[in-house]
Amino acid sequence: MANMAQAIRLALHYGEEHLGVTDIFGEDVGAPLGGVFTCTQGLKTAWNTPLDERGLIGMALGIAYGGGKPVAEIQFCDYIFNCIDLLKLCGNAHWSSAGEYHVPLVVMTPVGAGIHGSMYHSHSFESMATHIQGWTVVMPSNAKDAYGLMLSAIADPNPVLFMAPKGLMRAKGEELIPGEPADERALHHAIDAPVGDRTGWAPHWPPVEDYRVPFGKARLARQGSAVTVVSYGRALTMCTHVADDLTKQGLSVEVIDLRTLYPFDEQAVFASVKKTGRLLVVNEDTEVTNFGEHVMRKVVDHCFYDLLAPPRLLAGLDVPGVGLAWGYEKHSIPQPDGIAAAIRELAAQQP
């Protein structure tokens, strides 16, 4: 199975061939590297840029104004923070011009912890991103969803922020992407650039097909009845593992993978909470003004009388960064044991 980096690469290739992508660009995105996570190896419209994130977003906006379809990469979301006002301009151009202009662009950026990335390769960005209006914000938790969300992002005529969990870039999918070779070694030889000299190398793209994950549609990752866990990205994979363990122990846990954070699938979450009466939101971002608080507020607004326990958020500690030593990350980013404990506590609470 393709890993997430390969899935993103295949989606970008499909976008070049079938969806009008004109430019895939960013720092180290073009040859020879093809992206620090290899997401852009071998792509025909990929090019390298100056180390200038504001220039990157400005270029993307200009290309979109000029009739192109850009996909810009910020190498790590940790370096996107100086772009906030340009991201706001992308998101407000349609509204501020009263519908005169629209901005078809994609910004993709790796997010989150899990790679011993220390203070500036471990940030999360979803809480800030979902506060920038006019954007659609997505984050896959597996390779096939990464492919389908990227195609939806490319096809959308509005700005879309595609956040890829760094810790899942090498995680292999559990389902084939339509058109993906079943033999993962064959896929590797076809599309992964060799180590060393790449001057004579060219990819041999498999005939991947149109497969889209619609925006605003969550995935029921695990079906259960006692507690609803809402998550996304890397934290989602922890939640499903924990849910599987707890289910074996007799505690039935439902896990929802949001996939799209804005607009998130309210109906899927509400339906689950009305069934279980208990909600846990799990993510890596710091806990104050966390995106999960928005999910909880919506649940309180719509499901208050169905709740059997106060909704709970398990998020990153409110500290300035994720430290390099494992002890820092382990004790500031949600881990499986903490998720399991939170689920057990919720399940034990009675009205």
Add this chain to the structure above:
Amino acid sequence: MTATRWTPPTLDEATKLRIHDLMVKARTTEEMQIRMMRTGHGYFWIGAPGEEAFGVPLGLLVHKGHGPAYDYLHLHYRSSPTVLAMGSEPIDALRQMRGTLTDPYSKGRNFVNHFAIKPWNIVPVTPTIETQYAVAPGTALMQRRHGGVGISIVTGGDAGTAEGDFYSGMNWSTRPGQELPVLFCIAHNTWGISTPSATVQNFRELNKRGDGFGIKNVCIDGNDPIVAWHAIAEAMDYVRHERKPFILQANVSRLYGHSSSSGAHMHDEEDCLPRYEARLIQENLSTAAELKAVWDRWHDVLHDALQQVEKEPMPDQSHVLQHVYYRGQAGN
């Protein structure tokens, strides 16, 4: 068919008089906006009185149209002389000043002189003072690929050049082998709100920052529309045909201060209009009476426009959620 050569219009006697007419059109439009601000017919005013001698020739020399074959304009909020010279109607500026639903640029959402005119490649003007420098290389890249003579024109003030986006614009326009057709225009009025430029920037000739990037540049007297016309035409000719960037600094006046926030009172700086009118009379192109008639005509136009704008509908709750997302087909 995409043009491969561009020849500027001739600066004949008729054009010189047209420049005057458009300068008065711009001045009277902005003075009406200031009146609206003072009389409660609008809120915040910010604009370009004092920059007409540069802005009007720029507007007249634009290769106007839609798509990469034509010029893209990344303007700042002191660009109404340019947009009015391109043919926009003063009443639309008053609509935006008042914030009416009929404001064609933003439906009452943005400050006055924040234009967005897609058929003319005028991308949305933003209240930020520098971001346009980072965006212009994007449209210029599409024009480089398209070929022809279309260029990306980006304007700003001297204060905005202190931001890093000005550096970004120069850097992204001069990548080796990937040079871009961007015309950078700096309208240097010597102020950043209340701060004299000379106290916070080390250069009077900000255009010389282009030297470090190998960008040709020039500084001109922006209060003389004839000087401005020739300088802009020459710079455009270079950018259109060499497909490389150019920086043109025009030293201009700021006659009514920064905005309504500083009172919008007349300041004692050189006014390009009486200077130009003296020249027209001296060259026997017009008389004082004829020039006064131009002012009277535009005053009448503006008076009637205000009467009309006051009758027009304002946005209400039903308009708030319009245009958050585009729901049409992908692509532009």
